[in-house]
Amino acid sequence: MSSLDRSEQCFERMKEAGFDVLVLGRDAHALAMTGTRRLTLSGTRPFGPSCIVVAAARTVTAAPVTWSPANVVEWLQSCAAPSTVRRVGVDGMTPGVGLLLRGAWPDATFEDAGPLLRALVQMKTPEELDALRAAASVAVAAFGEMVAALRTGATSAELRGVFAAAAASHGVTTPAFEAVAAPLGGSTWLPAPDGRLSIDDTVVLRGGVLRQGWEASLARTYRDGRECAPAGWDDAVRALRPGARVGDVAVAHGVGRGIERLGPDEHLEPGMVVAVEVADDTALRQDVFAIRDGDPELLTSTD
């Protein structure tokens, strides 16, 4: 499904929810609406309008590059005249931008667009699943290079560099997160920057990419050059059936354009894509699965 189709769906959902306008700041949301990727910067960024969706006019407009609040207000009003704007959905807020938005549309109320956006993108179309499979193939290939480079004395930074260069050789330069190599038992996200891996370590590797904005990630555990899996992994995978409550299975989060929020009381449905992580004292494993009728599809297979 193209971004055009997603934006058409968005207009309908906005009408149902009573939103006149959406002002979106998150890259993943703007990308879903416009289909245009922007330069990726890591980390959080303060909310600011990067894309505006107007239900009545059925338009999606990317923000102009400007540093001037007056120009932003003028642009917002040119997309949606103040007299037409009563309810605005946003995906974040800052006190400064709040003043600016109220200046543009004095009669409007501002509400959370999060539930609408989550519902809009949660079920993946066949084309989106293909994009996630393509992301997974890059993540798995780069991960394989990292495994091949795993040796006593290596540092996490060195292996992070190996993963990044390998992903780039497949044309992908945006990580979902910077790859990690860390001894099991310590932090597997923020290992000591200068720590070296020892022959005695059981080592957890993590890697993930965003290919054309679509995420895939995986983690595995190695000891003496052999992969080990946590007890309960097979059971965790078998539990990934339509109807399962998210809080009752080992789902860490949804997967799409980056990670997607999934509440514990939501239920798995065919078309969802999820990250599953299981850890015990001996090993940690994480993979991405597409939920379907019957067994789930493992996207990040290393076999």
Add this chain to the structure above:
Amino acid sequence: MEGTGVDVLVLCGQANISFATGARVPACDQARASAWRSVAVLTAGEDRPVLYTAFPEGAPDDVDVRPFVAVESESAAAAFVAGLPTGRLALDDAPFPLWTAVAAREPQDAAVVLAGAKITKTADELECIRQAQAINEEAMRSVRPVAQPGARTTDLSGAFLRAIAELGATANTVDPVFQITPPFAPGEPQFPTVTEPFALRDGDVVWVDTGINRHGYASDFGATWHIGHAPDAQQRDQFARWRDVVDRVLEVVRPGATGADLVAAGSNADGTRPWLSYFYLAHGIGTDSAEMPLVGTDRGDEFDASIVLAPGMVLVMEPVIWDNGHGGHRSEEIVAVTDDGYCWLSERAVLDDAGG
């Protein structure tokens, strides 16, 4: 916070939290970083910031570490706000559920506290930026030889990312930009764009822009590369004009000079600005890769005049020169304002093909 009237400062922005607490978090894309975001609370009269985080291992010892709060969820955000100290509250950025929960406290923008604190750097902060920049430049020395006809732009990114990891960068912050810039653009060229795996060809002009992080502080490298051949006379002239703008501006950089003074110094004799209209003459850098002071933007003369240079301010000089039909030149050089002028935090024209 003293003198601002703010009693409680709530920070959700990663760069602001890094500035206020020194805490580290994994380098992630925006969606993941937002879902996993830490929250820092600073209270007037209290020495220790409180940090709610999923990554306590990244917090310095002088921080009061508490469990992660999911401020993207309504119930968790409401419970979090109910537990905040009383008084006048300021906030930098909020997922909307947190915004809803905190709205009754009529939050001010955290800039009232942070802007003044962040805009001038301590000697330690300047050293962090200098070290981050040195790693960025050193990595680029190993990437430049790769930029030959036939190589793909993403191969350059790969070489860069591998090099910075080995040289001691704690994170990469900008998806490396190796933008093949055509000589013509409708109006002005778009920059930066996403780096796609394009093969370099003889005669290409590549605008390079990379940013890495070391111990929470950013760097910013910019250069213009000419692929497969030496720059021609016009390309050397573009570099000369770029250098001339920077040199004219540097002549007036000292405490007390205003942003308007810098813009006037960098402008053409007829008052027009020789840089892209949607860009700037210079920006600051710190825990954010581009932060105040922003000088020579489209925000207007009054705003530029309101910026008064002081010792410790950092200027990343970035006036993009463009001759439609003949391409352009884009580089970056970084100085810090000192008591009587400025000092360099970057090398000059490092790896600029037309500047060698």
